[in-house]
Amino acid sequence: MKLPLPADFFQCPALSPHDTKCLTNQATASAMAVVNKTQLQGGPIAWSLRSNEGDLQIFKGIHENSNEANAFVYMSITEVTGTIEEVVELFQTRTTAQAKQFTTRFGKQLVDAIKLYSLVPASADNPMEMADITWRAYKSPMSFFVAKRDACLLEVNHAFQLNARRGWVVSTESVALPCCPDLQDLVGLVRMHNFGSGHVFLESDCRPGCLEIRYVAHVDFRGASFDYVSDAMLKRRAWLSDLNMTKRCRNLKCIDQFLREDRLSRESAVPARHVPHNLRVQCHLCDTHFGWTNTKTNCFKCGEVVCKSCNPYWSVTRPERRRDFTP
The missing domain is CATH 3.30.40.10 (Zinc/RING finger domain, C3HC4 (zinc finger))
Structure with a gap:
């Protein structure tokens, strides 16, 4: 079978009210866990500066959970002119036009995507809150050597307050569902694990009209068992992963460009x-x-x-x- 998959490929039974409530609570907890990860001091990640690129800083982290030894965790931080309302509008996908614009800007690594469940639909009355479960397939960073990846993700948009500052988080985290099985044998996709990643937007506490943006990527790309991989292959894997993760982190700078383009579109x-x-x-x-x-x-x-x-x-x-x- 080849990608893209048919829209009805995944046969997802209706969720019970109990399951819906549990997943909705998990969505909020997952979003706030991503916010907590972005704390340079006192959070669950021990961050060290990887590179300072002027208006963008990239950090590499070590998570306190030993069960995530094969995972990579990186974060980038920048500051832009803008408001929470502007970034909320930037990430909206309620209409077809919004979804197309979002995919053009943020979906360059996507090969395919199917929405499995809508837990908290985004609405015009409450655009800051959303929770979906989505299957995504991603391009390979090096198609000749590395297989494509896929993931079953809990996607969340959530507004919050942190130290009297307004904030908004767009997060993703892997979730296991019987209706979304591993597709490696059928399609050749390696199921990666996302431990909680996303964008965190906070109003600046010292510069009115500015936003502090933090992007954290915490994933295990998975693949071959490490018991059968040589040291040279492990080093190459680490090098490729570092290259891929820092590239993701640098994409944070595109948000400033997108916000400016949206302002120009309104004028x-x-x-x-x-x-x-x-x-x-x-x-x-x-x-x-x-x-x-x-x-x-x-x-x-x-x-x-x-x-x-x-x-x-x-x-x-x-x-x-x-x-x-x-x-």
């Missing part, structure tokens, strides 16, 4: 060449003088004359054609 554009080119001899943003190698362009948001370096492409959803904006 109106000025007419092309609002400020005539002949009125400017240097870039409005970086003050670089225009010349043969530095041509003039107009920002479609403010109309000013800027250089191409200061006028990147932004993917903006508008009734008219997509246009370029400066940040």
Whole structure:
């Protein structure tokens, strides 16, 4: 059998009220466990700085649970301009348009996905709360050497308060269900285990209008039994896993870009060449003088004359054609 799987591939019986309540409680506990993991001090993870990349810090951790010896746990931290409401809207998938936009932005590693249960449906009246159980299949980071992975996940969106600061968490955690069995023999997918991962958004306590964002990835990719793997293969596995996890962590910086694009989508554009080119001899943003190698362009948001370096492409959803904006 090949991917994508038919929509009715998993035969999921209706949940009893008791099972629904237990899974809903587990969803909230799972989300808050992810929030707790992101604490640099006093949490369940012993974090050490792996790399400081200016506006992004990446940490590697060791979990106190010895049963997770084969798991990898990484975290990235950054700060962006924005509000909780903006990131809630960014992660919404209630409508078809929202789901397509979300998949385009965040689903680049997905091969297939099927929703198994909806425990707490997201709604326009309460967009911050959601709990689903979903099966996902992922691309391989190195298709010639590493098999594709899949997971049965409890997906949660949950609002919380931490030290008088508003917060919101988007988390995932593996859950075992009889209706979602291992598919390695049938499809060739290795069932990975997610111990609790996700994005945590907190309002800044010192910079109004800013958000502190933390992304934690805590997974065991699984695969061959370690009793039959050489030291060289173990080192290669560790190297590949580190490469994959740090790449995931760096993707956190994309959220700032997505928030800016959403703001631009809500704003109106000025007419092309609002400020005539002949009125400017240097870039409005970086003050670089225009010349043969530095041509003039107009920002479609403010109309000013800027250089191409200061006028990147932004993917903006508008009734008219997509246009370029400066940040």
